[in-house]
Amino acid sequence: MNKRTLNHPKSTTGTSRVDGRLKVTGGAKYAAEFNVKGLAYGVLVGATIAKGSIRSIDSKKAENAPGVLAVISHLNCPKIPGYAAEPAKAPIKIFYDDKVLYNGHAVALLIADTFERAQYAASLIKVEYNAQKHITSLKDNLGSAVAPPSDAEFKKGNPDAWQSAPFKVEQEYILPSEVHNPMELHAIVARWDAPDKLTVWDKTQGVKDTQSNLARIFGIPVENVQVHSKYVGGAFGSALQVWQHEVAAIIGAKVVKRPVKLMLTRADMFTSVGYRPLTWQKIGIGAAADGKLVGISHWATGQTSTYEDFAESPADVSRQLYACANLYTNNKILSLDVGSPIWMRGPGYATGTFALESAMDELSYQLNIDPVELRLINYAETDPETGKPYSGKSLREAYKMGAENIGWHSRPKKPGSMTEDGWLVGYGMSTGMFQADREPATVKATMNDDGSLILQTAVSDIGPGTATPMVLIASETMGIPIENIRFDLGDSAYPNAPQQGGSTIVSSVGSAVYLACIALKEKFQQLIGNGGTDKPDYAAVLKQHNLVKLEVVTDSKAGTEVDKYVMYSWSVHFIKVLVNPLTGVVKVDKATCVADSGRIISPKTARSQIIGGAIMGIGMALMEETVIDHRYGKVMNASFGDYHVPVQADIPQIEALFVNEPDLNINPLGAKGMGEISLIGMAAAVANAVYNATGKRVTELPITPDKLVGWGELS
């Protein structure tokens, strides 16, 4: 891919998603759409207290309502075999005992013959509680935070060095908790085919993980569990684990001896499938007059539940991004009477960069050094944490490309000094980074005598259009048109693949596809013998040898390169905002996002990834926030009317640019992930632009008009 065409703003270069048509025509079938024979419908009842125990459950009225098949709770739930072996800290064990661990914790499941009847009857169940005093506020309880089991503090040099630097910033930041709100609600259809044989159609980011977890929980052999999840209507981490509603539907199907469908409501999405944890952070950063960093210290405390120690370690980025002799990071967690958080796009780094890159911006104004220049002055040539070389890093070029594209030179040097049509103008920028991994993956590749190539692996596609790059890799490697290639995914029957999460799929599965194709070609070479062409007419060769197909199953995984290098993808975000000087309304006027993520395999879907991440970042910066009424420990904005994500009107033209420099140290394709980096750093870039426009630094997201209106206050 030529760089000029790849990065042209109006570029439509590249193959469209191979499943695009199915998705926009309704041809793609999602978990909740599998209306198997004999289906019954489950509806969950959530606790209305945040901590305590269930005193009684009166389900008489519900059981007598029309169409009701069962009401299941801890009072009558069949034993779930795997629960006995669960460690002390583990995901919720549904219907296990009378304990209520948070407001919304599912306490009963009602199953009826139609969804409407189930919903109505569920509303008739009366649950009485013995409430205990709960604690749900992070801000009021920061002092009780502890180090997570997995994470110690990190020290390099003198942790207090920043304090004695001639220029320094000390600042606290709050990132509110953000809820997973993919378009598709979490849903499962569960069917027992025999007492020890289970089939589920489920929303999951990893069919193999779901398969093995369900086998463990229900005490049946792994091969007796089939998981189908061909299409996923978006998932940003919420489908990385088996949740209580999945176990509930499966146990429900056992009780009523019919398949059961259970789809969460939008409100349930706020309590039942994790979220990005509300996090307090503090940064101390110091520099010399020439901009060279003297020290960075970063403290972070994120909320978790009482039953799991979830930690996303946001402070880590401060020991990884800039060259600096004195580094200190300290991650803590605080247990509250809330549901557990879970990974969410750019976990840790999206939160951590908001603090670090806001602090860098603040420091740049103190030093009177251009924010981009300050980053270049402190550019890390080797990993500050380990001293190892990078597998590949072209971040310098990314800064340059982004600055040029947005017109960085025209930014107001003095905050609040530029207007356009009465609106204040501001420019801001930020860096993003995320580890680049390569996980083990296996692909089965079959060439048929009609010339079609079938690739199979148990990866999910949570939205990026995974099949598209895979087909492109195979097409290029085999020398056949993409129309002749089919990529089968999302089924536990296929060979092993990692969960789709952490931006690893092109690197992991893409490499496996590539290696499988190479192996397949070698098999053909063996048939043809010496002197044959590298890309023969496969169908003709098969026919010639009286074969209907030729297949290979190829494993792929990382090697010793992981010990030699540290591996990251990088991003740079440049933002122009307009701020109304009276009302404090912020409009993002332009966004330029540059990805340094190795070779770009599929330009069109890559561009979509960047645009999607940028939009999510605008939401993080300007609107997303979960609100809890601490008197009840309950989320009070659990709807799309009250919890805002961006709409079209909030989104400007977004330029997605790519450095497109292959990183051949990580995998044979030279490609690294970009799902996370598209988001990571966005919030800081917007906040920094708002500062440049107004002179007001907002350190608690989201930047809603109320946070800015104060400075435009009437005399």
Next chain:
Amino acid sequence: MKQFQYQRASTQQGVLEAISKPGTKIIAGGTNLVDHMKHGLIAPDKLVDITHLPLKGITPTKTGLHLGTLALNSVVSEDALVLQKQPLLSMALKAGASPQLRNMATVGGNMMQRTRCTYFYDTTMPCNKREPGTGCGAMEGYNRMHAIFGASAQCIAVHPSDMCVALAALDATVIVVGKKGQRHIPFTEFHRLPDDHPELDNHLAKDEMIIGVDIPDNNFAKNSYYLKVRDRQSYAFALVSVAAALDLSGGTIKKARLAMGGVAHKPWRLFEAEKFMEGKSVTEETFKQAAQIALQGAKAYEYNAFKLKLAPASIVEALKQASGLA
């Protein structure tokens, strides 16, 4: 779910008869009513669908413009007469909800829509409006969207409509009909403050229906503006909104109309501030002083204190836009 009857009315008389029985609700576009049923806030025995009555018209009268109660929000906002005579109304309508919703929503339904207070919507929470006597969940809870004017110890909710803010500013009149005949209610007196009866949003009697709204002609068309400040650029309720309409002669304000949304249990007309501006010249200073007058008596709660700043700032911005000073 609870079964209910559905009746399609073909005459006004039919509607009046139907609503004289308890448990019967009028349904127009259904965009608010059906939500209430889904959330379990109401469970009517019967719905009477009025959308087949001949009340869709937007017609000129001797003194102004008449909107039938069934005129769709989208149709009114694009109507040539409305755009020519009352552009403020069009702006306010377009600032509300989404195109899909405006295609269903009616004039009467918009007026009758109920508060968006999250405690009102959550049946596990106390709420005097939903269940009188249970207390007000918002008073000491998450009250960022709530009132700064005219609240009571019982309820601090706001009326969520944009359209109504414009109609209040434009001196409109509501025409309602009941068994005893028609009544004309000044728009500013249609909705009510919560006082001791937060369960009542307005002065429409249980056995009455709205049939339309009259808007008198005026000289505001050239200098009106509807400003809606919200958490995102579209599809969000107002933090505060301002309907500003000016009748200017040279640089002098002959007449002014000013109303706010998102600040009270009803569209909040600012008579004092209007009076202050009349005869004054068009300057930012005039607008600032008007904004200060407008804010007299405002009272905030834990999470909505910002409205004490945002409301005056928005008044100034709206007046600047309306007068062309911006």
